[in-house]
Amino acid sequence: MPVAQYLIFSQPGKLQDGREVAVKRLYEHNYKRVTQFMNEIEILTRLRHHNLVTLYGCTSRLSRELLLVYEYIPNGTVADHIHGDRAKDRPLVWSIRMSIAIETACALTYLHASDIIHRDVKTNNILLDNNFCVKVADFGLSRLFPNDVTHVSTAPQGTPGYVDPEYHQCYQLTDKSDVYSFGVVLIELISSMKAVDISRHRHEINLANLAINRIQRRAFNELIDTSLGFESDSSIERMTTMVAEVAFRCLQLEKEMRPTMEEVLRALKEIQDSKDENTVYVIENAEVLKSTRPPPSPEGDNIVLLKNGKELPSPDAVTDRWVSSSSTSISSG
Incomplete structure (x- = not known):
């Protein structure tokens, strides 16, 4: 597990104009930590988006203490609310979880359009205000991504x-690495399970592995948190199942098989707006298409055939690839 880099004061401070702030203090002075501190400043001063945390100010890199001053977000993290201390008091209902998914996807889509890869997308880095609106935080590992390359070669962090397994194995960071991480977040939102849990079976310690297995077997009842209304509300059953399918595409091992964040955002909005119980939204050839689910076959829903006779990796998946038009790369440390 990564070593903590910062101390974040638990009580908010207040500026002279009345704004409440959170102060993040770097307490380990070494080159790597200072580099991440400066990186976070560089990234956040470029960005303005309602679903990203706002940086109000910072100290100089030459100061004895390195401080970042953020807007104060009072309602904890998504992790707190779905499997942390706050989950017992007031569990998040499905409508709020769906909004969290869409707002987080909106923030990541904005980052990618700005040539920035977050590189540490997780529920602990998704903050919530008192209205449960999303504020994505922690840009210490983020990278500016030149628009004329397909990947950056860098040590996995x-x-x-x-962490995207292809990035971990090949040291190639792309925007699809964030897509993979967001797929894990989607599974957390529908399952209320932790991304890593050593109490689970050794092949399912990683939530991504567990989810892929359940989705391939269409065992959604073993994946989706029943307290959300999965068994009692047909619309929630449909929506959570479709979100699971979107997550499945995000979790593909090959990055070319994953959608972009823009495509994921579009799919999630379509799911949220869907009314027809016979309609499912799928990602195909970089477009979100509306298709009618066929009636169950006599053999059940576990068998689905492609036009070319191959079995799909996921029940509702389509044979699609997103292939980069360029093979240019850049290396860095």
Whole structure:
């Protein structure tokens, strides 16, 4: 597990104009930590989006103490609310979880359009205000991504359970690495399970592995948190199942098989707006298409055939690839 880099004061401070702030203090002075501190400043001063935490100010890199001053977000993290201390008091209902998924996807889509890869997407880095609106935080590992390259070669960093396996194996960071991490977040939102849990079976310690297995077997009842209304509300059953399918695409091992964040955002909005119980939204050829689910076959829903006779990796998946038009890369440390 990564070593803590910062101390964040638990009580908010207040500026002269009345704004409440959170102060983040770097307490380990070494080159790597200072570099991440400066990186976070550089990234956040470029960005303005309602679903990203706002940086109000900072100290100089030459100061004895390195401080970042953020807007104060009072309602904890998504992790707190779905499997942490706050989950017992007031569990998040499905409508709020769906909004969290969409707002987080909106923030990541904005980052990618700004040529920035977050590199540490996880529920602990998704903050919530008192209205449960999303504020994505922690840009210490984020990278500016030149628009004329397909990947950056760099040593893998991030949080276990969320790191793109292709990035981990090949040291190639792309925007699809964030897509993979967001897929894990989607599974957390529908399952209320932790991304890593050593109490689970050894092949399912990573939530991504557990989810892929359940979705391939269409065992959604073993994945989706029943307290959300999965068994009692047909619309919630449909929506959570479709979100699971979107997550499945995000969790593909090959990055070319994953959608972009823009495509994921579009799919999630379509799911939220869907009314027809016979309609399912799928990602195909970089577009979100509306298709009618066929009636169950006599053999049940576990068998689905492609036009070319191959079995799909996921029940509702389509044969699609997103292939980069360029093979240019850049290396860095």
